[in-house]
Amino acid sequence: MARITPLEWPVFRQLRSRDSSGRGAAVTSKKTRETTPRTDAADTVVQSICPYCAVGCGQKIYAKDNRVIHIEGDPDSPISRGRLCPKGAASEQLVNSVGRQTKVLYRAPRARDWEALSLDRAIDMIADRLLEARKKHWEDTDQHGKPVRRTMGFASLGGATIDNEENYLIKKLFSAAGAVQIENQARI
Known part of the structure; x- marks a missing residue:
């Protein structure tokens, strides 16, 4: 020195x-x-939405060599106007965490270990189980003979980390599948 x-x-x-x-x-x-600002090193800047709650604050994601290096509020967002809460400001840690799961894990009934599955296989397993539960627990009418066309075989509990549009689509999907127990964490 x-x-x-x-x-x-x-x-x-x-x-x-x-x-x-x-x-x-x-x-x-x-x-x-x-x-110099840490954003000067970025070779890519994309707009995104914060993943933590249903508010939908705008974010600018700065990346270098396909790796996120910085996240900040998007001043062009009409919702957050460039501001982020502490969790949204720290969402870069969510992306770059060494503990982040990047593959689908499945533990069979009574098994001790988790096994990695392909995304296609996991989606097929979920769809098969949903259809089986729907078929097994389907009710065309109630005990008084009134048409109900519903299933009590599965329910949906949504999370507050998805935005209103996604919650709307999930509600429509489960209603179309015949579920009546549809709830959301944000409302509880």
Whole structure:
């Protein structure tokens, strides 16, 4: 580390420059002058939506070499106007966490270990089980003979991490499948 001469001290720089109040360039250190925004290194910037709640705050995602390096609020978003809550501001950690699961895991009944499945196989297993439960528990009429056309074989509990449009589509999907127990965490 190089020694700093007394002429480089901020008070002397302040006296030599036009920064008489000592709140500008005279008191700025060399390290601060050399600092650049971390977003300058990004080769890609995309707009996105925060994944944490149903508000739908806009985010700008900065990436370099297909890896997220920074996330900030999107000033063009009519919802959040560039602001993010603490969780939204820290969502870069969600993307780059070493504990993030990147494959579908399945544990068979009474099994001790998890096994990795392909996404196609997992979706097929879910669809088969949903259709089987629907068929097994389908009710055309109630005990008084009134038509109900419903199933009590499955229910839906949605999360608050999806936006209103996704919640709307999930409600429509489960209603069309005949479910009557449809709830959402955001309402509970």
